[in-house]
Amino acid sequence: MGIVLGPNRYGKAETRLVRVVRDGETHHLKDLNVSVALSGEMTEVHLSGDNAAVLPTDTQKNTVFALARKHGIGSAEAFALLLARHFVTARPTVHRAVVTVEEYAWDRVPVTGHSFVRRGQEVRTARVLHEAGRTHVVSGLRDLTVLNSTASEFRGFVRDEYTTLAETGDRVLATDVRAEWRHRDADGDWESSYAETRRILLETFAGTYSRSLQQTLYTMGRRVLEERPELCEVRLAMPNKHHFAVDLEPFGLDNPGEIFFAADRPYGLIEGAVLRDDAPAADEEVWS
Structure with a gap:
C-alpha cells in the first residue's frame, strides 16, 4: 500500500x-x-x-x-x-x-x-x-441578528419518549444570519449586488410567516435567486436563538407573551443551500 x-x-x-x-x-x-x-x-x-x-x-x-x-x-x-x-x-x-x-x-x-x-x-x-480558466466569487455576510416577535409557530413535529418541547402557535423567532451567495460571473456591480441581496434577505425574513426556521431559510434563499439574476446559489446558516416565555405564576403574575428568557446555548442550527438547477459546478473550497 x-x-x-x-x-x-x-x-x-x-x-x-x-x-x-x-x-x-x-x-x-x-x-x-x-x-x-x-x-x-x-x-x-x-x-x-x-x-x-x-x-x-x-x-x-x-x-x-x-x-x-x-x-x-x-x-x-x-x-x-x-x-x-x-x-x-x-x-x-x-x-x-x-x-x-x-x-x-x-x-x-x-x-x-x-x-x-x-x-x-x-x-x-x-x-x-x-x-x-476559471474564477468563482462568493459574497456574503455574517452576524446579521434579526428577530420577529410574532408570526412564527412550531408544531406538528415528531415526538418520542424524550420529547418535552410543547407545541406553540406564536413564538419569538430570532437568529444570527450567516449568508453567502455565489455569482455566475467574475465581474459585476459588487456594491449594488450586495446591498440588494442584503435587503432581500431582511425583507423576506420580516415578511415570511414562519412554520419552521427551515421554511424561512428556504424562502429567503429562493427570493434572492428570483430577484438577482447574477447569482446562482445561496447558502444560509441560521441558529435558532431561543426565547422561552418565563413562568411568572409563582409570583402571582401572568405572562401574556411579554417576558422571555433569551437562551444563548444550546441552540438549534439550521443550514441549507438554495440553487438554480443550471448553476455551474463549484468546488467546496470556494465556500468559507
Missing part, C-alpha cells in the same frame, strides 16, 4: 488592513481582514523541505498592503479578485489562490469628518477562488 500527499494549501491568515482615504477634511475608512490560501506545485516542500516553490506567507501579507496602496479598495470582492489574480499570475508555481475578505463597517460621527463608530457586529464577507 502506497502513501501519497493529498490536497494541500498554505497561506497568510487574517491580515488586518485599515485604509484611510483623506479627501480634505473628510476621511473615508475601509477596515478589512484578509486571508490568503495558495496551492500548486508544493509536493517537494512537503516531502523534502525544498522551499524553491514557496512564496513566503510574510510576502503574501506584504502584498496585501502593497496592492491596497497601489490600487485602492473599491469593494471586498474587487480587492479579493485583485489579490487572487496577482498570486496566480505572478508565481508560476502557484496554480490556485483562494482569498477571503471580511469587511467591518464604520459609520461617520457627524461632529467631524474624521471620527467613526463601529456599526454593530455584522460583517460583510467575500471569497474568491481563482485558477487558470
Whole structure:
C-alpha cells in the first residue's frame, strides 16, 4: 500500500488592513481582514523541505498592503479578485489562490469628518477562488441578528419518549444570519449586488410567516435567486436563538407573551443551500 500527499494549501491568515482615504477634511475608512490560501506545485516542500516553490506567507501579507496602496479598495470582492489574480499570475508555481475578505463597517460621527463608530457586529464577507480558466466569487455576510416577535409557530413535529418541547402557535423567532451567495460571473456591480441581496434577505425574513426556521431559510434563499439574476446559489446558516416565555405564576403574575428568557446555548442550527438547477459546478473550497 502506497502513501501519497493529498490536497494541500498554505497561506497568510487574517491580515488586518485599515485604509484611510483623506479627501480634505473628510476621511473615508475601509477596515478589512484578509486571508490568503495558495496551492500548486508544493509536493517537494512537503516531502523534502525544498522551499524553491514557496512564496513566503510574510510576502503574501506584504502584498496585501502593497496592492491596497497601489490600487485602492473599491469593494471586498474587487480587492479579493485583485489579490487572487496577482498570486496566480505572478508565481508560476502557484496554480490556485483562494482569498477571503471580511469587511467591518464604520459609520461617520457627524461632529467631524474624521471620527467613526463601529456599526454593530455584522460583517460583510467575500471569497474568491481563482485558477487558470476559471474564477468563482462568493459574497456574503455574517452576524446579521434579526428577530420577529410574532408570526412564527412550531408544531406538528415528531415526538418520542424524550420529547418535552410543547407545541406553540406564536413564538419569538430570532437568529444570527450567516449568508453567502455565489455569482455566475467574475465581474459585476459588487456594491449594488450586495446591498440588494442584503435587503432581500431582511425583507423576506420580516415578511415570511414562519412554520419552521427551515421554511424561512428556504424562502429567503429562493427570493434572492428570483430577484438577482447574477447569482446562482445561496447558502444560509441560521441558529435558532431561543426565547422561552418565563413562568411568572409563582409570583402571582401572568405572562401574556411579554417576558422571555433569551437562551444563548444550546441552540438549534439550521443550514441549507438554495440553487438554480443550471448553476455551474463549484468546488467546496470556494465556500468559507
